[in-house]
Amino acid sequence: MMTVTTATRSVEGMRPGPELASALADVDLSAVDGFEVVEVLKAGRRLASWAASLEVRAAAELERRAVASEEQPCGVDAVEFVTCEVEAALTLTAMAAGNLMHLARSLVERLPGTLAALTDGRIDVAKARVICDGTHLTSPGVPEFVENAVLPLAPTRTTGWLRAAVRKAVIVADPGTFEDKRANAEASARVELWQTPDDTANLAGCDLPLGEASRAFNRITAIATALKTDGDPRPLDYVRALVFQALLLGQDPFLGAVLDLPPDPHEHTGDPIGTAERTDGNQAQRPQATATERQTGTQATARTPTPTNAANAANAANAKTLAKIQAEVDAEAELAADRRVAAALTRTLRETLTHTLARAEKAHERVWLIAEAAHRIHETLTALKVPGCATHTTEDGHVVHGHNGYRPPATMRRAIQARDQRCMFPACRRPAIQCDLDHTLAYHLGGPTCPCNLAALCRHHHRAKGAGGWNLIHLWPGVLLWISPTAHWYLTGPDP
Ligand SMILES: [Zn+2]
Ligand SMILES: [Zn+2]
Incomplete structure (x- = not known):
């Protein structure tokens, strides 16, 4: 109906x-x-x-x-x-x-x-x-x-x-x-590279002069068409992409694209999954060994280690790297534990601040409540986080919070990059390794060079923090409270 x-x-x-x-x-x-x-x-x-x-x-x-x-x-x-x-x-x-x-x-x-x-x-x-x-x-x-x-x-x-x-x-x-x-x-004009959801990458030259870009495209097409004329069975778009890649990597597109051809099933024994090639490993490796022999002028058999030498080499390698591997495992476990603590703290702080600010009815009350709550939380947490902080001893024997100097040492820099993993501005995903390490409280104002006062910020957000009217409070190492010029707040910490 x-x-x-x-x-x-x-x-x-x-x-x-x-x-x-x-x-x-x-x-x-x-x-x-x-x-x-x-x-x-x-x-x-x-x-x-x-x-x-x-x-x-x-x-x-x-x-x-x-x-x-x-x-x-x-x-x-x-x-x-x-x-x-x-x-x-x-x-x-x-x-x-x-x-x-x-x-x-x-x-x-x-x-x-x-x-x-x-x-x-x-x-x-x-x-x-x-x-x-x-x-x-x-x-x-x-x-x-x-x-x-x-x-x-x-x-x-x-x-x-x-x-x-x-x-x-x-x-x-x-x-x-x-x-x-x-x-x-x-x-x-620029070159852009971005990852796709399928784990491939797109690479593009943007805003290039029309004539040059057209000529470059025509050249790629001409080479790809020539390869297809020579018998490459793959679609033109795919061959063009291989040629594009080879040219940018400084490789010979003819040689590179031809070598990338899939094995022709007619050249094998008719085995569709290549079992024959896998069962005859020596045969499959022979051409590569021969090429190496031509380069070095020696025979492959002369370089093959004896079983005893191989075992000794393996033992020596194990002995040298075992402690290093163990140290890396310990460091990763410690980092993972630190990140879990910071993530849990971020969740709790977010709930606390949301609850606190629910009482604010007017904008000026919000600003006051955020400042008051942030100050209170910061005071409470400072006593907890100081034991894990860096210190140095002055000439007169005083132990002072933080590394001695403005620039963090390499180990501290790497630890902070591993902790933050990305720019710590809300919504920014720039990898920490490409970011500046910012003193949340400026060094010249007494901010220590210490993980509790350093955070990864990309150049754009580093400048925003300095000149854009934002307030930033480092509540816990790797947990930051951002207060915007319009009194909105954002808590950033490790991804759960
Ligand atoms: Zn500290
Ligand atoms: Zn950023």
Whole structure:
């Protein structure tokens, strides 16, 4: 039986906002007909656009306040480091937060028509981003011209159409702009490497000059095509990837790609899984041994150790490395125990702070409560953590907390990198080995060079801590409390 929303009214054509959200929450999808299901689909997208407009307005407002604030050390830093607040609040990478800030700034400052269309749910955030990117760095007046040209049709067209339409409108309004945009993009040319979820890697040259990039691609294709003409049975894309890799590694792509060919089953005895090759190990290894013999001018049999020599060598190796291995095992066990303690402490502190701050009703109360709670926790824990801290003895015989000097010794640096494993800013995943070691309480203010006062911070977040209005309290070695310029707090510690 066709039952159209009897208990609730149809969401068809409803403007996005609280009323639509409430109507959608009441819809029982299993009780409405197919027409209404599609209307719910469309209404959900309109509501998401409206919510996205709130997000970009909030992000732009945050930046406006940071720029206007006289408390900031300087306006440029305020613009850059407001991104850190967004990173921590939304658990975004620095790049994703930067993209959101760019969208927010563009929509609020130069694309009011696009922002209005997003707020009304006429376009979604993907289309807003196309208009934002397409009009970036254009002359004054051009964004408005482009909006007038593309927005009337944008709700019923795809992002692909919109991208082409924006480009066409920009060329009409400001023919010279693409030269500026190209030069600007080429100035940020770079090579990027990132790991995929399948444990492979992507390697890309970004914002390269179009001509050079095309020539490079054509060269790779020409070599790959030649290899295929020579009989390589694998797909062109795969051979092209091998050639790309070989060229970058300084290898001969012809030689490398041919050597990577899978064994031709016709050359073997017809055994599909290669059992014959595995059972005849000497035969399989012979070509390699022969090549080595040619290089050294000796015979393989002369280098083969006798059973007695091999046993002696193994015993000697064991004797030399046993203590070292044991020390490494002990150190790893100690590190694992330390990380478990820190992780448990982080959970407890998070609960304590959440409970404490639940009492705060106003912003100034939050700031006071965080400061008070952090101070109390820090005082309590200091007595516990001092026994594990580094010390040194001064010339007059006093034992002082921390290593003698600003730079931590190599062993301390490695221990902190192993403890933190990554940048200790919320949401940042940069490996600790690529980070600075930051004195949480500055060395010149009396902060010790000690694991209880040193933490791995990437360069971006190291500078954010210094100039972005953040407060950082090292509650326990490897457990840090971050308090943002807007009085939000984040506790970072070892991953569970
Ligand atoms: Zn210490
Ligand atoms: Zn970082």
